[in-house]
Amino acid sequence: MYSITLIPGDGIGPEIAEAMVKVVEATGVEIKWDIQNAGEEVYLKEGNPLPERVLDSIKRNKIAIKGPITTPVGTGFRSVNVTLRQTLDLYACVRPCKSFKGAKTKYENVDLVIVRENTEDLYAGVEFKKGQQETLDLINFITSKSGKKIREDSGISIKPISVFGTERIVRFAFEYARKNGRKKVTAVHKANIMKYTDGLFLEVARQVANQYPDIEFEDKIVDNMCMQLVQKPELYDVLVLPNLYGDIISDLAAGLIGGLGLAPGANIGDEYAVFEPTHGSAPKYKGLNKVNPFAIILSAVMMLRYLGEFNAAGKIENAVAKVIEEGKYVTYDLKSQDDPTPPVGTQDVAEELVRIIQR
Ligand code: NAD
Numbered sequence: 001m002y003s004i005t006l007i008p009g010d011g012i013g014p015e016i017a018e019a020m021v022k023v024v025e026a027t028g029v030e031i032k033w034d035i036q037n038a039g040e041e042v043y044l045k046e047g048n049p050l051p052e053r054v055l056d057s058i059k060r061n062k063i064a065i066k067g068p069i070t071t072p073v074g075t076g077f078r079s080v081n082v083t084l085r086q087t088l089d090l091y092a093c094v095r096p097c098k099s100f101k102g103a104k105t106k107y108e109n110v111d112l113v114i115v116r117e118n119t120e121d122l123y124a125g126v127e128f129k130k131g132q133q134e135t136l137d138l139i140n141f142i143t144s145k146s147g148k149k150i151r152e153d154s155g156i157s158i159k160p161i162s163v164f165g166t167e168r169i170v171r172f173a174f175e176y177a178r179k180n181g182r183k184k185v186t187a188v189h190k191a192n193i194m195k196y197t198d199g200l201f202l203e204v205a206r207q208v209a210n211q212y213p214d215i216e217f218e219d220k221i222v223d224n225m226c227m228q229l230v231q232k233p234e235l236y237d238v239l240v241l242p243n244l245y246g247d248i249i250s251d252l253a254a255g256l257i258g259g260l261g262l263a264p265g266a267n268i269g270d271e272y273a274v275f276e277p278t279h280g281s282a283p284k285y286k287g288l289n290k291v292n293p294f295a296i297i298l299s300a301v302m303m304l305r306y307l308g309e310f311n312a313a314g315k316i317e318n319a320v321a322k323v324i325e326e327g328k329y330v331t332y333d334l335k336s337q338d339d340p341t342p343p344v345g346t347q348d349v350a351e352e353l354v355r356i357i358q359r
Pocket of ligand 1: 067068069070071072081260261276277278279280281284291292293295333349
C-alpha cells in the first residue's frame with residue numbers, strides 16, 4: 001500500500017482529482033490518499049496558502065499529486081505552485097506532449113518532452129516593487145556599477161541562472177533521454193541577448209552534452225524555437241529550458257497535441273516528486289463537471305511509472321488512448337464542431353475509463 005499526498009487544489013482541481021482517484025483505484029494499485037488542501041480558501045482560514053502540514057505530508061510520503069491552484073494576479077500571496085517547487089527543491093519539471101490518435105489538432109506525430117528548470121530564472125521570486133526605497137537603492141547601485149540608467153518608476157524582477165542549477169537540469173534531461181530511448185536534446189535560450197544568464201545556461205549545457213556522446217545535442221534561440229515547433233514539431237525530441245521559456249513552450253507544445261486538457265506533468269527533485277497537469281485552475285469552469293480530466297489522469301500515469309507500477313500505468317494510458325480515438329466519451333475541448341454527439345462530463349470520462357480498465 002502506497003501513501004501519497006493528494007492536493008485537490010481549487011477551481012476545477014477537486015473535480016479532476018476525483019476523476020483521477022477513481023481511475024487509479026480501478027487498476028487495483030492500493031493507495032492511501034493523504035488529502036491536504038492548499039490555496040486561497042486555506043489562506044483565508046489558516047493565514048497561509050501552503051501550511052506546513054502540506055509540506056510535512058509530502059516530506060513523509062515523498063510523492064504527491066495535485067490539482068491546479070489559483071494564483072492571485074499582481075497582488076496577494078505568491079504562487080503556491082512555485083513555492084512548493086522551490087521549498088522541496090523539485091528542480092525538474094517534466095512535461096511530455098505526445099499526439100493521441102483522434103485528438104482534435106492540426107498536427108500528427110508530435111512526441112516532445114519539455115524539461116523545464118523549476119527553481120531559478122525570473123521565477124526565483126526576487127522582485128522589487130516600484131517606488132520602494134530598496135528599489136530606488138537598487139536602481140542607484142545598478143547605475144553606479146554599470147553606467148546604465150533605469151527609470152525611477154520601474155519595478156524590477158531579478159533573473160538568476162547558476163552553473164549549479166543549469167548543470168543539474170541539463171544532466172536530468174540527458175539522463176531522461178537515455179532512460180527513455182530518446183535520441184536528441186535541444187537546449188533553448190536567448191543567449192544572444194542575455195549573455196550572462198542564458199549565455200551561461202548555453203555554455204554549461206554544451207559542457208554537459210559532451211559527457212553524453214550517445215545523445216545528439218543542439219541549441220535553439222527561443223523565438224526561433226517557437227516558430228520551428230509550430231512548423232515542424234516532429235523534428236524535436238527532448239527540450240531543456242530555463243524556467244520562463246519552459247513555462248511558455250509547455251503551453252505551446254500542449255497546443256500542438258490538442259490543448260491543455262491532454263498535457264500532464266511532473267516536478268521532480270532528488271528526494272520528492274509532485275505530479276500535476278500543465279493547465280491551471282480554469283476558474284470559470286469550476287464545479288460544472290465539464291473540463292477534461294485526462295491531463296491529471298496522465299500525470300497519475302507518470303506517477304505510477306515513477307513508483308514502478310508499469311502495468312497499471314500502461315492500462316490507464318491505453319484506456320485514455322482508446323477513449324480519445326473513439327471520440328465518444330470525451331469532454332467539450334476534444335469534440336470537433338461537426339461531431340453530432342454531445343460532449344460528456346468530467347466524471348463520465350472517468351467512469352468510461354474505469355469500465356475499460358476493468359474489462
Ligand atoms: P488555465 O490553464 O487555468 O486555463 C486556460 C484555459 O485553458 C481555460 O479557460 C480552458 O479553456 C482551458 N483549459 C484548462 N484546463 C482545461 C481542462 N482540464 N479541460 C479543458 N480545458 C481546459 O490558465 P489560466 O486561466 O491562465 O490560469 C487560471 C489560474 O490557474 C491562475 O490563477 C493561474 O495562476 C493558475 N495556474 C495554476 C497552475 C498550477 O497549479 N500548477 C498552472 C497554471 C496556472
